[in-house]
Amino acid sequence: MSILTFRNVSLTYPARTGKGGAAEKRVLDGINLQVASDELVAIIGRSGSGKTSLLNLAAGFLKPTEGAITVDGTPVTGPGADRAVVFQDDALYPWLDARDNIAFPLKLKGVALAERRAKAEVLLARVGLADAGDRHIWELSGGMRQRVGIARALAAEPRFLLLDEPLGALDALTRTRMQDFLLRIKAESGAGAVLITHSIEEALLLGTRVVVLSPNPGRLTAEVEAGFNAEILNGASVADVKASPIFKRMHAGLTGLIHAGEEELAA
Amino acid sequence: MTLLSELDALAGETTDETPARAARPLPIAVISTLTVGVIIGLWALASAYALVSPVFLPSPRQVVIALYNLVVTGFVDATLAEHVGASLYRIFGALIASILIGIPAGLAIGTSRVGRGILDPIVEFLRPLPPLAYLPLVIIWVGIGEASKITVIALSMLPSIILSTSAGVRAVSKDHINAARSLGASKAQVLREVVLPSAVPSILTGIRIALGAGWTTLVAAELVAATSGIGFMIQSAAQFLVTDIVIAGIIVIALIAIVLEYVARLIERRLVPWASHR
Numbered sequence: 001m002s003i004l005t006f007r008n009v010s011l012t013y014p015a016r017t018g019k020g021g022a023a024e025k026r027v028l029d030g031i032n033l034q035v036a037s038d039e040l041v042a043i044i045g046r047s048g049s050g051k052t053s054l055l056n057l058a059a060g061f062l063k064p065t066e067g068a069i070t071v072d073g074t075p076v077t078g079p080g081a082d083r084a085v086v087f088q089d090d091a092l093y094p095w096l097d098a099r100d101n102i103a104f105p106l107k108l109k110g111v112a113l114a115e116r117r118a119k120a121e122v123l124l125a126r127v128g129l130a131d132a133g134d135r136h137i138w139e140l141s142g143g144m145r146q147r148v149g150i151a152r153a154l155a156a157e158p159r160f161l162l163l164d165e166p167l168g169a170l171d172a173l174t175r176t177r178m179q180d181f182l183l184r185i186k187a188e189s190g191a192g193a194v195l196i197t198h199s200i201e202e203a204l205l206l207g208t209r210v211v212v213l214s215p216n217p218g219r220l221t222a223e224v225e226a227g228f229n230a231e232i233l234n235g236a237s238v239a240d241v242k243a244s245p246i247f248k249r250m251h252a253g254l255t256g257l258i259h260a261g262e263e264e265l266a267a
Numbered sequence: 268m269t270l271l272s273e274l275d276a277l278a279g280e281t282t283d284e285t286p287a288r289a290a291r292p293l294p295i296a297v298i299s300t301l302t303v304g305v306i307i308g309l310w311a312l313a314s315a316y317a318l319v320s321p322v323f324l325p326s327p328r329q330v331v332i333a334l335y336n337l338v339v340t341g342f343v344d345a346t347l348a349e350h351v352g353a354s355l356y357r358i359f360g361a362l363i364a365s366i367l368i369g370i371p372a373g374l375a376i377g378t379s380r381v382g383r384g385i386l387d388p389i390v391e392f393l394r395p396l397p398p399l400a401y402l403p404l405v406i407i408w409v410g411i412g413e414a415s416k417i418t419v420i421a422l423s424m425l426p427s428i429i430l431s432t433s434a435g436v437r438a439v440s441k442d443h444i445n446a447a448r449s450l451g452a453s454k455a456q457v458l459r460e461v462v463l464p465s466a467v468p469s470i471l472t473g474i475r476i477a478l479g480a481g482w483t484t485l486v487a488a489e490l491v492a493a494t495s496g497i498g499f500m501i502q503s504a505a506q507f508l509v510t511d512i513v514i515a516g517i518i519v520i521a522l523i524a525i526v527l528e529y530v531a532r533l534i535e536r537r538l539v540p541w542a543s544h545r
């Protein structure tokens with residue numbers, strides 16, 4: 001069991017002087033959060049609440065101004081394969097076919113060509129793309145590309161998956177199917193996950209916990225145990241879950257929480 | 268063209284008399300071929316009626332014969348193939364040299380502030396200079412042999428290769444780089460596995476432009492200082508007023524340039540089919 005910990009993490013962008021200068025901006029303030037490897041923590045919040053900054057900190061793309069991020073007690077000092085990121089715009093490499101994209105992390109580790117391709121085949125099958133290994137990236141649909149992106153992240157055998165709105169660019173039908181897929185593949189992999197999303201529904205469906213981030217500066221203002229993902233993993237249909245009264249009540253509650261800040265600003 | 272045919276189709280619908288098919292416009296390729304035919308025809312007429320002295324403008328027939336003789340017997344101690352071979356040897360030698368220097372230099376400019384600071388003024392100094400301006404200096408430095416020509420051609424090719432490489436490097440998607448880093452790539456691996464492949468389309472475009480610039484410089488350099496090559500052949504022929512060989516040489520230069528451009532485009536399409544899908 002691995003644990004990803006944010007301890008008192010703050011992030012401040014320094015003031016920029018000169019042309020196009022900006023005042024110092026506190027993006028995240030006093031974030032405390034723990035994610036265990038049997039969890040999928042969904043982070044929701046309005047635009048500008050610092051969701052993506054939070055994920056970039058976990059990934060090691062950004063360094064916290066204060067506080068520390070650790071994986072099993074070891075401080076995060078930069079990006080690493082123990083925290084693989086899945087991007088909204090898939091970030092697949094167009095000069096590689098689907099198979100070699102998935103094999104990419106293995107190539108970085110120095111795994112021999114035949115072995116890494118064999119492993120990529122296994123992953124292709126796991127994400128339901130057994131026949132698509134030779135396909136160019138641009139020949140794949142948005143949903144297929146995200147499956148490749150997730151398979152590539154899994155090839156790195158990460159302890160945590162950092163999901164930056166991976167389903168944000170998909171059409172509604174594909175998105176529903178991918179939500180179910182994402183839950184199962186995450187459960188199989190044994191990796192913990194942090195999911196950034198602006199969809200309250202998606203956060204509730206997929207998250208073991210839902211964390212609300214409120215803006216200016218970004219603070220964690222609420223945390224909800226969801227648990228619908230267990231129902232879905234046990235075979236309940238996404239549609240049934242969404243229709244249940246308790247789901248609707250939680251959805252309404254979270255919507256209220258997120259928009260409360262907006263009204264304050266307006267008042 | 269499609270607009271024209273659509274208009275024709277519309278006209279056909281409204282009048283009901285002329286079938287739309289009758290007014291099918293000429294393809295551009297046909298118009299171009301006709302243009303070339305007319306120019307050659309006018310040229311033939313001008314020389315047939317002796318409107319221009321054959322010393323200034325030999326007939327197309329004479330040029331074709333000159334071309335044939337060039338292939339079979341040659342001119343100034345070498346056949347056409349040998350002259351072309353000498354020229355191609357120089358241009359490809361220069362291309363290899365400028366790729367070996369230009370791509371690392373472009374990477375340095377695109378990835379490092381220090382590299383950019385050092386190399387930018389050099390490239391910006393070299394880029395607008397006509398190669399013939401520094402040819403005499405290069406001859407003083409490295410002599411009149413092959414080295415001077417290859418050096419001058421390589422210098423004329425360098426800026427476009429360096430600039431296209433650095434532009435390609437700077438255009439690399441941030442997500443592509445971050446993805447590699449989060450999948451465990453070291454700095455060197457990011458450069459080799461992400462930055463370089465992603466800059467290849469831009470580098471190939473730079474090479475194509477460089478080939479064009481190099482070819483121009485090559486012919487000019489051979490006009491000034493050479494004992495073989497297609498430019499030298501033209502220069503020698505001009506000194507003896509063998510105008511048919513001059514014109515034949517010019518045609519060969521143009522044809523080779525077209526073939527080089529075509530082959531470069533072909534390589535681009537084969538090597539980076541993904542470039543148009545980003």
